[in-house]
Amino acid sequence: ADLRGTLQDIVTALRHAQASGRPWALCDALACAGRAYRILSAPAAAISAFELALRWSHGSGCADQRVDVLCELCETHVQLAEACADAPTAQLAASRADARHKARELAFEAATLARHAADPGWEVTVLLRLGDLMDRVGAHDDATAFQARALLRGATMPEPPPDAAAACGTLH
Numbered sequence: 001a002d003l004r005g006t007l008q009d010i011v012t013a014l015r016h017a018q019a020s021g022r023p024w025a026l027c028d029a030l031a032c033a034g035r036a037y038r039i040l041s042a043p044a045a046a047i048s049a050f051e052l053a054l055r056w057s058h059g060s061g062c063a064d065q066r067v068d069v070l071c072e073l074c075e076t077h078v079q080l081a082e083a084c085a086d087a088p089t090a091q092l093a094a095s096r097a098d099a100r101h102k103a104r105e106l107a108f109e110a111a112t113l114a115r116h117a118a119d120p121g122w123e124v125t126v127l128l129r130l131g132d133l134m135d136r137v138g139a140h141d142d143a144t145a146f147q148a149r150a151l152l153r154g155a156t157m158p159e160p161p162p163d164a165a166a167a168c169g170t171l172h
Contacts, residue, residue: 003040010036023059030056031069034076043080050076063116067126070110071133077103078133100137107134111146124150 010033017025034049050073057066077099084096107130117123127150135143 006036023056024062024065027053027056027060027065027069031072034072038072038076038079043076043083046076047073047080063113064118064122067110067113067117070106070113071126071129074103074106074110074130074133077106078136081137100139103133103137104139104142107142107146111149120153124154127153 010029013029013032014026017029020026030049030053034046034053037043037046037049050069053069054066054073057069060066081096081099081103084092084099111127111130114123114126117126127146131143131146131150133143134140134146
């Protein structure tokens, strides 16, 4: 019953997003649908939903939203590659290689766009996520490069402003 309610909520959100005509709303609703399809082990449907979300993210003008969708799409391809990991046939082995290659392309596109993120801390989070995803598909050099960039970016971020309460002393 929970799954059925969630799917109905997603369909409702898609209808509202279509009615609004706002690209960011359509992107968000489609990404939500993609995550649901991925949970349901329907990678082809998830990929289609994320690719549509990616198209709408261009119109939203929000680099952060686009990076998020790229990461979701990358994760879906990683899961697809993992599902074909013990490929008994040449066809499944080729599917695994294709999914791995696509995941890698998406990871590099997301990492490039993450440089324009509104929050440098979020960029670090994205890079660490991409590093984990690349590690899962055996692209260890890429994983290390993303993790190193995240550490470097984290080390060069400005210190956060002091807490207002701490700056003013203890209030009684």
